[in-house]
Amino acid sequence: MILTLVAFAATSAWGQGVGFGYKLRPQFRTQITPLKDGTFQVKPVGGSSAAVTYWCGIGDYAVRTLGVSNSQRIYVSKAYEKGARTVNFSFTPPPGADTKSGYSLTVNRVGENLSAASAQNYCFDNFIDMGF
Known part of the structure; x- marks a missing residue:
């Protein structure tokens, strides 16, 4: 089962805009596929393979679709695969992986992790359209 996730649906209150004419636009679209191993x-759907796209996708899916706690850790369980443009995530630390957080956002290292809320917050990056 493949679910297409849009960070914010255009028909939602978020998609219609927030105060002072600032608009939120769904820029990070991803396909989330639950795998048999949990x-x-x-x-990503479209052109962006930036780390922020993957973290936004899994964070938003975890919080809004699965209803996990904001403090739930999300781990990279299979690092970025260039040809397939995929990253696998889990809610448990991968066995034997270094789970110490680094200084930069990445999906290239198994064990890299963020809280669900921190991952979802990347969905809000670059959404303010000042209309200039």
Whole structure:
């Protein structure tokens, strides 16, 4: 089962705009595929393969679709695969992986992790349209 996730639906209150004419636009679209081993495969829809796209996708899916706690840790269980443009995530630390957080956002290292709320917050990056 493949679910297409749009960070914010255009018909939602968020998609219609927030105060002072600032608009929120769904820029990060991903496909989330729950796998049999309990992990989730994330693949961007469109051109962006930036780390922020993957973290936004899994964070928003975890919080809004699965209803996990904001403090739930999300781990990279299979690092970015260039040809497939996919990353696998889990809610448990991968066995033997280093789970110490680094200084930069990445999906290239198994064990990299963020809280669900921190991951979802990347969905809000670059959404303010000042109309200039």
